[in-house]
Amino acid sequence: MTGPVVNALLSIAVETTGVGAAMLVGMVTPLNALLAGVLPLPLMVMIPFIALGNTLFAGIFGALRVRNYWLGVGVAAVSKFGLLFATVTWLVARPISVALAGGAKPLALPTSIVNMMQWPQLATALAGGVLAYAAMAAYRRLQK
Numbered sequence: 001m002t003g004p005v006v007n008a009l010l011s012i013a014v015e016t017t018g019v020g021a022a023m024l025v026g027m028v029t030p031l032n033a034l035l036a037g038v039l040p041l042p043l044m045v046m047i048p049f050i051a052l053g054n055t056l057f058a059g060i061f062g063a064l065r066v067r068n069y070w071l072g073v074g075v076a077a078v079s080k081f082g083l084l085f086a087t088v089t090w091l092v093a094r095p096i097s098v099a100l101a102g103g104a105k106p107l108a109l110p111t112s113i114v115n116m117m118q119w120p121q122l123a124t125a126l127a128g129g130v131l132a133y134a135a136m137a138a139y140r141r142l143q144k
Contacts, residue, residue, distance in 0.1 A: 002038055003120065007128020008135065010058045011073070015136055019062035026054025042113050045096060049087040053080040057125060073129030081122035088117040 006029050013022035030050040033039035039047075057080040065072035092114055095106040 002033065003124025004127035004131050006033075006054070007057065007077075007125045008131035009128075010054055011061055011129055011132035012135060014058055014062045014065065015132070019059055022058035022062065023055040026058050027051040029054060040113065042110055043116075045091065045107060045109070046084075046088070046113075046117060049084060053083045053121075056080055056083055061129075069133065070129075073126065073133075077122055077125030077129065080125050081119075084117050084121045085119075088114050 009029070010022050010026055013025050028051075030039060030047045034041075034044060034047060043050075057076045059076075060079050061072040061076035063072070064075055088109065091109055095108050097104040098107050099105075
């Protein structure tokens with residue numbers, strides 16, 4: 001549920017406050033999710049990449065939505081998914097080493113975390129675009 005809501009928030013932020021503010025929101029949300037306990041601790045290594053994926057989503061959506069809302073959502077979703085998929089695949093192939101108990105230990109990502117950062121990211125980004133569209137349509141109706 002968190003993924004679609006975050007992506008909807010990014011889309012709505014682009015529509016209401018602009019791309020720059022939406023990118024800032026995208027950078028802050030993964031850290032906030034960690035601090036709030038929504039982001040599992042093993043995903044901490046992914047925070048910079050999730051932030052980058054969020055800013056990529058906001059930037060691409062902002063650039064393309066003026067031409068066609070759904071084109072913006074689609075390309076932004078595929079781009080964010082591609083970045084996170086490639087990143088988690090790379091981190092599995094080349095784990096980051098952390099210094100623990102006097103020696104460097106590879107930080108292996110659990111399979112469940114790897115799976116969470118792959119195909120579900122495409123679905124949650126697309127669902128967020130649909131949710132934002134519905135929310136903005138309802139908001140516009142209320143403004144009349």
